[in-house]
Amino acid sequence: MFIKRSAVLTALLLMVAACSTGSGDSTTTVGTTSGAPETTTTLGESTTTSEPAFPVTVDAANGQVAIEAMPEAIISLSPSATENLFAVGAGQQVVAVDDQSNYPEGAPTTDLSGFTPNLESILSYDPDLVVITFDPGGLIEGLTAVGVPVLLLPSATSIDAAFGEIQVLGDATGHSEEAAAVIASMAADLSELVAEVGELIAGTTIYHELDPTYYSVSSASYVGELYALLGLVNIADAADPEGFGYPQLAAEYIVDQDPDVILLADAGFGESIDTLRQRPGWSEMKAVANDAVIAIDPDVSSRWTPRSVVFIREVAEAIAELVPVG
Amino acid sequence: MKTSTEPTRTKPAKPRRLVIVFGLLAWVIAGLAGLLLGPVSLPFSESLRALADAIPGVAMAHSLTDTQVAILYEIRAPRVMMGSMVGAILAVGGAAYQGVFRNPLADPYLLGVAAGAGLGATIGFGIGTDANFVTLLAFLGATGAVALTYLLGRSMGNRTATALILAGVAVSAFATALQTYLLQRNSDTLRSVYTWVFGRLTTVGWSEVGGLFPYAIVAVGLIFAQRRALDVLGVGDDEASALGLNVTRVRWVVVLAATLATAAAVSVSGLIGFVGIIVPHTIRLMTSWSYRVIVPLSIVFGAGFLVAADLVARTVAAPAELPIGIVTAFLGAPFFLVVLRSVGRES
Numbered sequence: 001m002f003i004k005r006s007a008v009l010t011a012l013l014l015m016v017a018a019c020s021t022g023s024g025d026s027t028t029t030v031g032t033t034s035g036a037p038e039t040t041t042t043l044g045e046s047t048t049t050s051e052p053a054f055p056v057t058v059d060a061a062n063g064q065v066a067i068e069a070m071p072e073a074i075i076s077l078s079p080s081a082t083e084n085l086f087a088v089g090a091g092q093q094v095v096a097v098d099d100q101s102n103y104p105e106g107a108p109t110t111d112l113s114g115f116t117p118n119l120e121s122i123l124s125y126d127p128d129l130v131v132i133t134f135d136p137g138g139l140i141e142g143l144t145a146v147g148v149p150v151l152l153l154p155s156a157t158s159i160d161a162a163f164g165e166i167q168v169l170g171d172a173t174g175h176s177e178e179a180a181a182v183i184a185s186m187a188a189d190l191s192e193l194v195a196e197v198g199e200l201i202a203g204t205t206i207y208h209e210l211d212p213t214y215y216s217v218s219s220a221s222y223v224g225e226l227y228a229l230l231g232l233v234n235i236a237d238a239a240d241p242e243g244f245g246y247p248q249l250a251a252e253y254i255v256d257q258d259p260d261v262i263l264l265a266d267a268g269f270g271e272s273i274d275t276l277r278q279r280p281g282w283s284e285m286k287a288v289a290n291d292a293v294i295a296i297d298p299d300v301s302s303r304w305t306p307r308s309v310v311f312i313r314e315v316a317e318a319i320a321e322l323v324p325v326g
Numbered sequence: 327m328k329t330s331t332e333p334t335r336t337k338p339a340k341p342r343r344l345v346i347v348f349g350l351l352a353w354v355i356a357g358l359a360g361l362l363l364g365p366v367s368l369p370f371s372e373s374l375r376a377l378a379d380a381i382p383g384v385a386m387a388h389s390l391t392d393t394q395v396a397i398l399y400e401i402r403a404p405r406v407m408m409g410s411m412v413g414a415i416l417a418v419g420g421a422a423y424q425g426v427f428r429n430p431l432a433d434p435y436l437l438g439v440a441a442g443a444g445l446g447a448t449i450g451f452g453i454g455t456d457a458n459f460v461t462l463l464a465f466l467g468a469t470g471a472v473a474l475t476y477l478l479g480r481s482m483g484n485r486t487a488t489a490l491i492l493a494g495v496a497v498s499a500f501a502t503a504l505q506t507y508l509l510q511r512n513s514d515t516l517r518s519v520y521t522w523v524f525g526r527l528t529t530v531g532w533s534e535v536g537g538l539f540p541y542a543i544v545a546v547g548l549i550f551a552q553r554r555a556l557d558v559l560g561v562g563d564d565e566a567s568a569l570g571l572n573v574t575r576v577r578w579v580v581v582l583a584a585t586l587a588t589a590a591a592v593s594v595s596g597l598i599g600f601v602g603i604i605v606p607h608t609i610r611l612m613t614s615w616s617y618r619v620i621v622p623l624s625i626v627f628g629a630g631f632l633v634a635a636d637l638v639a640r641t642v643a644a645p646a647e648l649p650i651g652i653v654t655a656f657l658g659a660p661f662f663l664v665v666l667r668s669v670g671r672e673s
C-alpha cells in the first residue's frame with residue numbers, strides 16, 4: 001500500500017507540474033481557446049463555437065468513439081458523468097440526465113434510468129451524445145444503430161481513471177481545455193491536502209460503511225484510493241483480494257480490527273453512533289467509545305467528480321481533529 | 327398406521343432413533359464449529375473454557391480479551407442460535423406444507439411468503455427508515471400475501487389444495503412484479519434490497535434472536551403436535567374426514583403456524599431458499615415417508631444444515647461474507663441430487 005501511495009502521489013505531482021506549465025504560457029495542446037465561448041447562455045445552434053476541432057475521436061470503454069460535430073443534445077445516464085460534464089463547462093449542451101443525477105442544481109433531471117435504460121425514451125430526447133456507466137445489454141448497440149454516439153464510462157476505480165474520464169468528457173464535448181484545468185486543480189488540491197494533513201493522519205485505520213449489512217469499500221475503488229492517498233489504512237482491503245472494490249465484511253472481523261475511525265455513508269438511512277452502540281460487540285470499539293464516527297454524504301463519496309476532492313478534504317480534516325483522541 | 331395407502335416404507339423404530347441422535351450430534355457439532363471458527367481466529371482451548379464458563383453452575387477461568395468475548399457471545403452465539411431457529415422453521419415449515427397440500431414441491435414460499443416479504447422489504451427500503459421498519463414491513467408483506475392467497479383460493483369455489491397453490495403462484499407473480507416495478511422506480515435501493523433478498527445472518531444479535539424465539543417455539547410445537555394428523559391427511563381429504571379427522575382445522579392450524587413462523591424468520595434473515603424443500607425430502611428419501619419421522623428430523627437437520635451453511639458463508643471468503651442464500655442453494659442442490667440418484671438406484 002505504501003508503494004502504491006507514493007506512486008500515485010508522484011503521478012499527481014507530475015500532473016500538477018505539467019498542467020501548470022501548460023496553462024502558464026497559455027499555449028494549447030489539444031483544443032484551442034480556454035472555453036470563453038461557453039459563457040454565452042443562449043441555448044440552441046448559436047452556442048456552437050467555431051473553435052473546437054470536430055470531428056474528434058475519443059477513447060471510451062466501448063472503444064474508439066467518433067463524434068462528428070460538437071454535441072448539443074447530450075444525455076447523461078450517470079450521476080458522476082453529469083457532474084463532470086457540468087464541471088468541464090458542457091452543462092449547456094446537456095438536455096437530459098438520469099433520475100439519480102441530483103447535482104448540480106441546474107441539471108435537467110428526468111425520469112430516465114441509468115440502471116434500466118429504455119432506448120425509446122432516450123431517443124425521444126433526440127440526443128447527439130449519450131454517456132452511460134454501464135450497458136445492461138443492447139443499449140450501446142441500439143444507439144449506435146441509429147447513429148447516436150455512446151460513451152461508456154464505467155465506475156472509476158482509481159484517481160487516474162477518474163481523471164481520464166473527465167478528460168474524455170471534455171474532449172468529446174469541445175471542452176478539452178477546461179477538462180485539463182479541472183483535472184489540474186483536482187490534482188493540485190489533492191497534493192496540497194496530502195502535504196497538509198498526510199503526516200498527521202497517515203496510519204489511521206478506517207472502516208467505510210456503505211450499509212448496515214457491512215458492505216464496505218476497499219482501496220480498489222475511487223474513494224478507497226483517495227483514502228489510501230492520505231495514508232489511511234482501510235480494514236476492508238483484506239476482504240477484497242480480487243480488487244472488486246465493494247466487499248461485505250464479517251461482523252466479527254470489524255469488531256476485531258477495531259478501526260480508529262468509522263465513516264458512515266448510511267447515516268442518511270438511520271445509522272448513527274447510537275445505532276452502532278447497540279450493535280452486538282460494537283460498544284467497546286475504539287471508534288464508538290471515542291466518538292470517532294463521521295457521517296459522510298453517500299452521493300459525493302461514491303462519485304468520481306471534482307466534488308470528491310472537497311469531500312476528502314472534509315474527511316481528512318475531521319480525522320485530523322480526532323487523531324489526538326484516537 | 328393402517329390408514330396409510332402409501333407403501334409402508336416406515337422402518338423399524340430403532341434406526342430412526344439413531345438418525346435422531348445422529349441429527350442432534352450433527353447440529354451440536356455444527357453449532358460448536360460455528361462458535362469456535364470464523365474469520366477472526368480465537369484461541370481454541372481458551373474459547374472452549376469461556377464457553378464452559380457460560381454454562382450455569384460451571385465456573386471456569388479463561389484468558390480471552392473483552393473483544394474476543396464479545397465476538398464469541400455477542401456475534402457468533404446469536405448467529406448460531408438464529409441459524410438454528412431459521413433452519414428449523416424453514417425445514418419444518420416446508421415439511422408441513424408438503425403434508426398439508428400433498429404436494430412435494432410445496433413450502434411456505436409457494437403461497438407467497440417469499441414474494442410478499444420481498445415486496446414489503448422493498449417498500450421499507452424505498453421509504454428509507456430504519457432496519458426494524460424493513461423487518462416489520464417484510465413480515466406484513468409475507469402474511470398479507472398468504473392471506474390474499476387464501477381469499478383468492480377460497481373464492482375459486484372449490485376447496486382443494488390445487489386452487490390454493492394456483493392462487494399462491496398468482497399472488498407471488500403479482501408481488502414480484504410490483505417489487506420489480508418499485509425497484510425500477512427507486513434504483514438507489516437496488517443494492518440494499520438484493521442484499522436483503524439473498525439472505526443475511528450477518529447483523530443478527532440477541533435482540534433479533536429474542537424476537538424470533540416465540541414464533542419458533544409456538545410454530546414448531548404446533549406442527550410437531552400435528553405430525554400424526556399429517557400422516558392421516560396423506561390419504562386424501564375425504565378419506566381423512568371419514569377417519570374422523572377435522573381436515574379443515576388441521577390444515578388451518580398447520581398452515582397458519584408454518585406461515586407465521588416462516589414470515590417471521592424470513593423478515594429477520596432474508597430469503598434463504600431450498601431449505602424447506604431439500605431438508606424434508608432428503609429425510610424422506612433416507613428414512614421414512616411418515617410425518618411422525620419427517621417432522622422431528624426436519625427440525626434437527628434443518629437447524630444443523632443452516633448453521634453449517636452460515637459457517638461456510640462467513641469463512642470461505644473471510645473476512646468477506648457470502649450471502650447465505652447462495653450457500654444453501656450451492657450446497658443444497660447438488661447434495662439433493664446425489665441423494666435422489668442414490669435412492670433411485672436402490673429402489
